[in-house]
Amino acid sequence: MAAKDRIIVALDVPSLEQAGPLITSLAYYVWCFKIGLELITAEGGPQAVRFVQERGGQVFYDGKFCDIPNTVGNAAKAAAGLGVQMFNVHASAGVEAMMAAVANKWKALVLAVTVLTSLEENNAHLIFGGSSKAKVLQLARDAKIAGCDGIICSPQELELLGKQKELVGLLKVTPGVRPEWAATGDQKRVMTPAEA
Known part of the structure; x- marks a missing residue:
């Protein structure tokens, strides 16, 4: 690549x-x-x-679709019809919603959003009842089962995900990558390009 x-x-x-x-x-x-x-x-x-x-x-349509399967499928069809390279769906919408997106993706790649990079560990525990890494792993497995082309995760989860044989071939897109001198904005789980 x-x-x-x-x-x-x-x-x-x-x-x-x-x-x-x-x-x-x-x-x-x-x-x-x-x-x-x-x-x-x-x-x-x-x-x-x-x-x-x-x-x-080329376009990555970051609509973060999160709804019932029928609505996600129709949104996926509309996004794919625009000729985008990829679009995303929240993995937390469930396997059926992700499958609906995959069924309507045409030539586009479908990425499943796992845990937002703006969430620190204490927030992940409040929302998911466990660590961000555990939730990312569970949602990545769900995305693979649903047939998604990839996932969106923090670069801090790449090592963990790379060790999972069942996730081989799943594209990993990491929004928290930036040089040391760059502002992180509201993203919390970030890394430099060299670290990632």
Whole structure:
């Protein structure tokens, strides 16, 4: 895998006007651009996807679908119909919801969100009744059973997941990777590129 195929740039900006320069300057050097809830809500999902594609970029549609299986399946069909490279669904929506997303993915990759990287260990215990690593492992196994192409997890879980034979072949996308000098924002479970 080429270095550029390991990089996803988050377009965490409030407008397409602000996203434009990032896309045109980086499209050749990265795998794809993540369009998240801020841009989806501010500009509209289909418009944001087309905007990136017209500038030579591929799209990771970060809609984090979490609903009943029928609704997740229909949302997956709509996202896939936009020609996105990948989209995600919350693994906590359940195996059936993830299966509905997979059944409607067309050519897109389906990624299952495990435990948000903004959650510290004490919050994971409050929400899930256990450690973040235990919950990530359980949700990753559920995602594999559902036929998802990959998962989204903290880079801190990569070593644990890499030891699980049943998870071989599952793509791992890690949003908490940034240089030491970069601000972490509200992400808590992060690593540098060298550590990851």
